[in-house]
Every structure is written in C-alpha cells, then in structure tokens.
Amino acid sequence: MPYVFPPLPPAAVPVAGRAHELFPVHRIYCVGRNYAKYAIEMGGSGRDAPFFFTKPADAVLPVPAGAVGQMPYPPQTHDLHHEIELVVAIGKDGFEIPAALAMDYVWGYAVGLDMTRRDLQIEARRMGGSWCTAKGFDHAAPIGPIYPISQTGPLQEGEIWLNVNGAKRQRSNIDKLIWNVPDTIEQLSRFFELKQGDLIFTGSPEGVAEVQEGDLLEGGISGLGELRVMIWPRMAAGFSPDPEPMRRR
Known part of the structure; x- marks a missing residue:
C-alpha cells in the first residue's frame, strides 16, 4: 500500500569497523541520576531508584x-x-x-551525549511538567560508532570523560554506575518491551555544565574511542547537519 508521502529514512548509527553497515535506531531510553556524585549534585540521595525518560529516535546525531x-x-x-x-x-x-540474562540482549556499546536544555528542565520540574522539550529536541543525542560486544566483551569498568575546549569537565568510571547495565535492562524491560535497535543512555557522571556556541566537546570511554562535537550557532529553520561531519585535521 503506498504512503501518502515518502517516509523519511530510519535513524541509524555507524558501526565501528564496519564501514558499510549501520545500526537502525528504534527507540532511545535514558536513565536519570545513575552516578552517585551527580545524583547528589542534582539533589538526590545518591542511591535513588532508577527512573527513565525518552528521546525521539531521530534525535540521534551520528558522528x-x-x-x-x-x-x-x-x-x-x-x-x-x-x-x-x-x-x-x-x-x-x-x-x-532478568538481570542474569540481560547481557544476551546487548548488541554493543557507544559513547553518547545526553544534551539538555537545563533551564527548560528546571521549569518543567517546578511546574510538574514533562521533560520532552528539555531532553527530546532535534540533535539532542550525539553518538559515536557502536562497537559490537563481540569485539569489546561485556564492559564493567573503564574511564568515562569529557573535555570542553580542552578543559576537563567530567571524569569518572563506568563501574560507578548505581544501576549497572544488567540491572538497568531488568528494570527498564519491566516498563517496555525492548526491541532490536533500542539505545539506552545509561546516565552521566558528575561535572555536567553549560556549553556555548563555538565550544568543542571531546569525550570518550575506554575501549570505545572518542566522540567530538562542535556547538554551532543557534538553529535556524531548516538547519540540517552536514551528512558528512567535519573530518578532524
């Protein structure tokens, strides 16, 4: 049956080491306050129950x-x-x-950025409203190539870091996740049937801060390479990132 207009191509992310393959994105789930120090920074106890929010699949900005x-x-x-x-x-x-079987459902890992309009998030909290405009805007989920678990093995520890314009902002280790990957999958799959192509952003360590137009964000996780993103001037109507992002000189 024909569509009333041509459907957009699916959101997809490059696969590390496989130049001709893409990982199709079904949904994006995110875990809030999943590192103790950051949870405390944001007013939590440091060991709160996991909570989840989503971003649209096409919020991915593949790099x-x-x-x-x-x-x-x-x-x-x-x-x-x-x-x-x-x-x-x-x-x-x-x-x-169950957490004991959760790793059977993991296809791979990547480095990502959960970009947040913090002022809108704070206002939403104050009003008891949704985080959609704070978290689910266009290009709100930059992500590097996905590394198949067949290459990395299950990741249980490794440095996670972010610099802005060369200055250190965030430093931690993924072994400090309050709810590790198997626990997160167990909890999340109670609310949603997870599907092939789902991405789970597992939470951010302490040190989150503001960025400005012209800032260069450089981050990484041990074994998963680095993710580099430049913040361009304010989005104008019809802006679309270059399908071939700038190659680092």
Whole structure:
C-alpha cells in the first residue's frame, strides 16, 4: 500500500569497523541520576531508584569515527548542558528480562551525549511538567560508532570523560554506575518491551555544565574511542547537519 508521502529514512548509527553497515535506531531510553556524585549534585540521595525518560529516535546525531559532529545550539534555551554517557545498543527483543540474562540482549556499546536544555528542565520540574522539550529536541543525542560486544566483551569498568575546549569537565568510571547495565535492562524491560535497535543512555557522571556556541566537546570511554562535537550557532529553520561531519585535521 503506498504512503501518502515518502517516509523519511530510519535513524541509524555507524558501526565501528564496519564501514558499510549501520545500526537502525528504534527507540532511545535514558536513565536519570545513575552516578552517585551527580545524583547528589542534582539533589538526590545518591542511591535513588532508577527512573527513565525518552528521546525521539531521530534525535540521534551520528558522528563517524574521526569526525567532528555539527550540533546547532537549540532554540528556546540559554542554558544548554552536556552529559557524557555510556550507550547500550539492544540486539534482540525482550520483556521482563532478568538481570542474569540481560547481557544476551546487548548488541554493543557507544559513547553518547545526553544534551539538555537545563533551564527548560528546571521549569518543567517546578511546574510538574514533562521533560520532552528539555531532553527530546532535534540533535539532542550525539553518538559515536557502536562497537559490537563481540569485539569489546561485556564492559564493567573503564574511564568515562569529557573535555570542553580542552578543559576537563567530567571524569569518572563506568563501574560507578548505581544501576549497572544488567540491572538497568531488568528494570527498564519491566516498563517496555525492548526491541532490536533500542539505545539506552545509561546516565552521566558528575561535572555536567553549560556549553556555548563555538565550544568543542571531546569525550570518550575506554575501549570505545572518542566522540567530538562542535556547538554551532543557534538553529535556524531548516538547519540540517552536514551528512558528512567535519573530518578532524
């Protein structure tokens, strides 16, 4: 049956070491306050129960290895924040997955940024409203290539870091996740049937802060390479990042 207009191509992320393959994105889930120090920074106890929010699948801003992604500064905010995160890519469908079996559902890992319009998030909290405009805007999920778990093995520890314009902002280790990857999958799959193509942004360590137009964000996780993103001038109507992001000189 024909569509009333041609559907957009699916959101997709490059696969490390596989130049001709892409990982199709189904949904994006995010875990809030999943590092103790950051949870305390944000007013939590440091050991709160996990909570989840989502971003649209096409919020991904895929950045190939060795490239610099182009992210426009989003509209309706004056307080854009970076949050560097381990991203888990799901490779098969599952519901109510026990933690003991959760790693069977992991296809791979990537480095991601949960970009946040913090002023809108704070206002939403004050009003008891949704985080959609704070978290789910266009290009709000920059992500590097996905590394298959067949190459990396299960990741249980490794440095996670972010610099802005060469200055240190975030430093931690993924072994400090309050809810590790198996626990997160177990908890999340109680609420949603996880599907092939789902991405889980697992939370950010302490040190999140504001970024400005012209800032260069450089972050990484041990074994997963680096993610580089330049914040471009405020988004104008019709802006679309270059499909071939700037190659690092």
